Amino acid sequence: MRIAVKLSILSLFIFLFSCKPDNGNWTHFRGSNMDGHAEVEKAPLTWSETENVVWKVPVKGLGWSSPVAFNDQVWLTSAEEDGTKFYTFCFDLETGRLLDEKTVFVSEEPQRIHSTNSYATPTPCIENGRVYVHFGTFGTACIDTKSFDVLWKRKDLKCDHMQGPASSPILYQNMLIVHLEGTKDPYVIALNKSTGETIWKSVRPAEIYDPLEPVYRKSYQTPIVVNVDGKDLLISNSAYMCFAHDVNTGEVIWTFTYGFDSTVSQPLYWNGLVFVNSGWIFEDNKPYFTRQFAIDPTGRGDVTETHQVWMYEDEVPQIPTPVIVDGRMYMVHDRGMVTCLDAMSGEPVWKEKLKGNFNASPIYAAGNIYFFNVKGECTIIKPGDTFQKVAENSIDGIVKAIPAFVGDKMLVRSDKYLYLID
Template structure:
């Protein structure tokens, strides 16, 4: 007996269902510092707002050494850099996302000598970048490498990109098309490199943006800990970076400068943001009588050429601006947490402050948004969760043990939170 021939329309329907089914099961990834779009916004749902060392704890695994880099995730792999407390060795670890099981650990560098470091920093603070098949790790002057995530072999490594950090490295890399963007801005040299991500070769390099201006400040104020951002303006990509003294836009293909804004005297840490046609940049500490006093936040119209300090700064503020953590913008609301715990909600379009609240503790981690809530973790592992709405609305307060300075990753209904000794996966407990 002959089998019936299925109608063409029915076969096409089955193929479409298979396609959409496969599309739905593609896992969410977290590829850079503050997420795959470097904006601190997670697309995840069903993220827990309450946890402890025993509640909603999927797993907790020890991490050798110390590092304030954030975890990055692609498919089932979680990657983190770590290093010896004294900088004797520099390593990277790979864990299984579901179980926390150690998949691989690679020691990459063992330098003959190391530079001094600020007591609040670590030798593994820059966050890796990851994509399908490859992870890119960076330890500042000690080395930058690409690792094949399928066979765990080092594809390329460079130890010739150097500077005097003075207080340690903190700039994370970002991927842009075929390039890996690397900031190495120290007291001696201030360089930005665009490396061929496949080979590690330098495609372009820019140095100190204004030699005379830099000579007029002490070396300690010439460095930067900046992680840049790519934006698009009038159909053209711009690489935005908060360098020491200047916020600068470059053509990411060539390194050619588009515009610059002069703003301050000390080292920038907080990342740039982009909202509704405005670039929001942090000045780092502005000095008063030679001592760090406050940081400024400037909103810049990125349509311009050359020095646009006097023409394109739309608004600015120095009230409770964080110097270390990066604010997060949700819809038309901007939330920023100052180091000493002052939380501010403001309008990113004009700088209008809606409210301020005081949170407990000292903050280095950047806030992350997920599933209608914003997560603020202080250095003692206390996380305050609020609603991402116009009025301040507290949802929960949580506590883990240890020291916390790494910005969390939030994806697939889980929070990956790193302390000085452990990596936690926080997720709503599944009913058995």
């Protein structure tokens, strides 16, 4: 009887331990669940260049990609400002020591990019034993995180980005999914993550995209996968329209049409609704505004007229992705206006102007929301039905990357350094 009791207690302990959130890893753009939520119980509230910085290391080149972390490693990408060399770095999480550096790709005639972009803006994704890096048309690769050997490369996935690469890759089961949506034949492709071989490729429909001006076909968003009625759908808010693909085959299940080009903000999924950003809406050939849509994802075919739940268009961001906490959507406009919406109705709850311009998406961590502006200033607020500022902190340099939260610490990437903040 005593042995049975002990075994029962041991089994319960193992079960409870397995249910604890995995707060030591940050595997994708906007977190391990790609929802802007950090699965941590504590997070830094006070820091500066001289306070609560565990380590600060220089990063060669320039990149706006965010760090990813797994176990005791932090991975980051960068590139030369002229786009001739593309780098990967692995740092020790505890000490900041550089464990590996590679020039993983080179380019003799790099495409031009927008002055606000970099050649290393897509964020890597990582899992146990492997990290996957993507530089758009310049190359995609898989690296062994133990030996640091490059396991496979693809340099044939071509795209005329026009303004440079920005879409981040994602992992789904045995696939690495990447978007290469430029000015000609934009497409999404699923690769075998073990070999790099193509599993499926879906080119945007020629009958819709060919009549568009090339500038209106480009997109820079990162997709998500959601489960709808037992089927996993890849939600891809491309230029001009959003596509829901069967993630296993690439088949298009439904589409939603909204506008023109340069979608950047990542889709969201909460409480049965998909939330997508339109990118720029043009009037008289000039960018007018962006719109945020809530869509019921249970339809088939063209659902533009049938499955829109709500639309909001007042100071909707183009680049930063909103975050949803307890039924409230918090979004920061590129020029600093924070709006809190009711996620189910789209009705505004409050607005508050923050100082500075914003590229980084807000992150919810340990009960607070973190907003980093381009100048490295971070405003921390408490989510709720009124604006509640918790703290303000800053680091030197330009910050466009999203912070990563691991354990009770935060990784922040500026234009020249990578920080670990306690």
